[in-house]
Amino acid sequence: MRYLTSAQLETPMTTPESLRPWLTELTSTPVFDDLAQPFAHPPMATTTVVLRTEQSGRSRAFVVGAQTKASYSRPDQPAGCVRLRLEPGVTRQLLGVAAAELTDRAVRLDELPGPLGTFASELTQLPAEQAIGYLDNELPQRLSETDTDRAHRIVLREAITALTADNAPSLPELTARLAVSERQLRNLFTAGIGLSPKHFARIQRLRRVLAYAGNSPWSHLAANTGYYDQSHLTADFRTLMGVPPAAYLRGKLPAPTRCRLPR
Template structure:
């Protein structure tokens, strides 16, 4: 099995490397129905989540929680970063921590993963183009030695259904697809991953919205209609609730991160305030 296929089977998603240039700036994590491992190969990462801020060399984050926006990192120059998207089951296997105890603010990854310091040293010695492959291989090695996941397969499958459906599938239909009642599904997901299907659907829909915005669109009203929001105001409310910002403010922040990539950004309207 080739490396990319092995990673997918093990629950390792996108792996990316980057290094910010220019003055420090805020970067908001995108809403996802997955977990993350973020490693700095330079200065510690400043993580802001809710009303708290801390500095860590590496952080492993869990699922978002209602009432708190996505975490934000302060990107600084000379701070090479490695980002890994992990499935909930892979995260639980690597850390040994129940997913209900890991929110999107995350935990110090070096405390949970004693081997990560050595891997970080290996990564720092490599050219940026070779870091992704090494990170994938090291994660596969440690997952191969980890125990079986202690995560409800019903919750895992429900998250998959919600994610694939971009948050548009009604809770009753999600429950039917995983062979549970809606009430039992809410109980199982709450216990296993710390969130229910309704909130997970909001996260998945906003994630789909951000992908659509990155592709270019005529307006935020067009995106709202395509992503099954009631209207543009509904989309803006989800931005504010889940990311603590507005669509236009998010574009202004992340537009500086396109690095020469040409995109047609949606027009700003009076709703986006």
């Protein structure tokens, strides 16, 4: 069975300049009404605010935390979405909680105490473009950042850049380069992304494999994405995706479940 990913349907939207310090990406997905089509959701190292509008006109705003393993689902209602993917390190400032509190969860936006949570009602009552325009006007006025917050974000950004490079350093090498302890770095990743540095690196490496899967032999992919060998790639792939690489490419995937959305 052929599974889609949401990324295959997403269209990038222009992020207003005032929101760029807080968002890595802004995308929209048109109303998808094929309820028989299953979706694959690979692990994701990002906290995402989702504005979901069903074909009936009902709108909901919720937050999806970092996802540590893949899931497979089938939509229960025709719906379109706007997704606001948050910059690493800004979850507490925008949502009022550490990213780790959202990992592997989907939570209603209006249940969160941060500035974005207070806008949930307006965001569900406005069309998508107007909702983004509303945030453009209102959100920056509600945000503040201390020197410590800014310094933590800089360290986190530098660590992410290093861990997503082809020649990613080991954790001891990275902490020495950044002049922080392993405990400090782990705390920054947990609060700012919702994952440990090691799990973050695993997910990013897996997503590179998924981007090139089917275009070259698995042994070449393993060497080019930083795995020790093909067997290590296969084991990590199975752990994170729930199936071996070859089965994934053949479409032999777990049976889809209904989308889990907060009520």
